[in-house]
Amino acid sequence: MKLSAKLTMIISAFFASLCFGVAIKGFMSPGDITDAVQLANARGYAWFWAFLGSVALVMGGLSWWMICTTKDDE
Secondary structure (H helix, E strand, O other): OOOOHHHHHHHHHHHHHHHHHHHHHHHHOHHHOOOHHHHHHHHHHHHHHHHHHHHHHHHHHHHHHHHHHOOOOO
16 A cells, blocks of 8 residues: 555644644643552653654654655656
8 A cells, every 4th residue: 555745744744633632631631640650650651642743743744855855757
């Protein structure tokens, strides 16, 4: 299955927004957790989703760069 660069850019933007949404929710919600281990696990989970969002942004940026620098043969 081949994906075009434009489709990859759109999918990565959607996935990045989803990941950052989960990360923000993860950073904002552990206010009621009193156990230090559970709090550390919750923050680690949120940082993991923030990392996934960053990777998706990089992939989208690479797709955008490929679109801008590739010359059309048609």
